[in-house]
Amino acid sequence: AQKVTQAQTEISVVEKEDVTLDCVYETRDTTYYLFWYKQPPSGELVFLIRRNSFDEQNEISGRYSWNFQKSTSSFNFTITASQVVDSAVYFCALSEGGTGRRALTFGSGTRLQVQP
Amino acid sequence: SQTIHQWPATLVQPVGSPLSLECTVEGTSNPNLYWYRQAAGRGLQLLFYSVGIGQISSEVPQNLSASRPQDRQFILSSKKLLLSDSGFYLCAWSSRSHHEQFFGPGTRLTVL
Numbered sequence: 202a203q204k205v206t207q208a209q210t211e212i213s214v215v216e217k218e219d220v221t222l223d224c225v226y227e228t229r230d231t232t233y234y235l236f237w238y239k240q241p242p243s244g245e246l247v248f249l250i251r252r253n254s255f256d257e258q259n260e261i262s263g264r265y266s267w268n269f270q271k272s273t274s275s276f277n278f279t280i281t282a283s284q285v286v287d288s289a290v291y292f293c294a295l296s297e298g299g300t301g302r303r304a305l306t307f308g309s310g311t312r313l314q315v316q317p
Numbered sequence: 318s319q320t321i322h323q324w325p326a327t328l329v330q331p332v333g334s335p336l337s338l339e340c341t342v343e344g345t346s347n348p349n350l351y352w353y354r355q356a357a358g359r360g361l362q363l364l365f366y367s368v369g370i371g372q373i374s375s376e377v378p379q380n381l382s383a384s385r386p387q388d389r390q391f392i393l394s395s396k397k398l399l400l401s402d403s404g405f406y407l408c409a410w411s412s413r414s415h416h417e418q419f420f421g422p423g424t425r426l427t428v429l
Contacts, residue, residue, distance in 0.1 A: 234416040244405060246361075246420040292360065296416050303349060303416055304376070307360040 203228045205295050207308035214283055215316050222278040222311045224293030230254075232298030235269065235276045236305065240290040252276060254298070283315045319344035323408050323421035330428055336381075336395040338424050340408030343389065348410040350391040351418060352383055355405040367391060403428045 204227040214220045226235065237249040250260065252269050260267050264281045280287055290312045294305040320343045330336060342348055349368055353361040363376045365383035373383050380399060384392045391408055405425050409418040 236417060238420075244423045244425070246407065246409075248417050248419060251415075251417045298416075303411060303418075304351060304363045304366055305361070305418055306363075309360040 203230075203233075203295050203297070203306040205293050205306055205308035207293055207311050209311045210309070211312040211314070213314045213316065216285060217282050219279060219281050220283050220313065220315075222280075222291050222293075222313065224276045224278065224308060226274050226276065226293070226295045228295060228297070230297050234296045234298065236294040236296070237267065237276075237278050238292045238294060240292060240310070242289070246292070249278075280313075283313075285315050285317050288313060288315045319410070319419065321408060321410055321419060321421040323406075323424055325424060326422065327425045328427070330398050330426065332400055332428055333397050336393070336398050336402070336426070338393040338406055338408075338426075340391040340393075340421055341389055342391075342410045345389070345410065345412060347388060348412060350385065351409040351411075352391065352393050353407045353409065353420075355407065355423075357404070361407065365393070398428045400428050402426065 206225045209223055233254045235252045239247045239249055250267055257269050266279045268277045290310045292310045293308045296303050296305050322341050324339055351366045352364040354364055355361045365373055365375055367373050367385045370385055370388055381395050405423050407423045408421040411418045
């Protein structure tokens, strides 16, 4: 069975601080996909990134960066120089590979509050 | 570009009443479609998914049902709502060639 753990329930930082959101996953699949989503107060989930299990290259997009390490089954998300607009709940998710149901298994989310 | 719609945005229903939530996708064909529920302050739970018209798979036993009468339409229904059905319902779609899912704006359901 697949499982995603986000141990940090809530994080509070002051604007311009760097913050890392942790994600640890469990799966028996050899091919799988990892995701991060952002859920602002409006409620809609916004897709941020997808990472394939066979591609461990880290990725940077502006102030966002992601560190994927298969050896520790982790897919951590770092926001550099945080801003108030980054305040949201962030979800890490996992899906199986192949042509099956491809449903997402979500972690419980980390609520990030960025104080001005 | 693709767009996903959900309605209504909010709904307050009495216990025992029926439910119908609708989701439609524009700008793509033959998508995979999903219904998730998010209880207050918690993560998302997959309820149903569909890989084609009339093809519905249920993930958890409950008093909800889903239907896909058209390629880009996904409906979530109940004959009699329970208090425990309250939550935030999200519809999502994905293409056959990619794994990321894109979510609609959601429906906030309160059962009283």
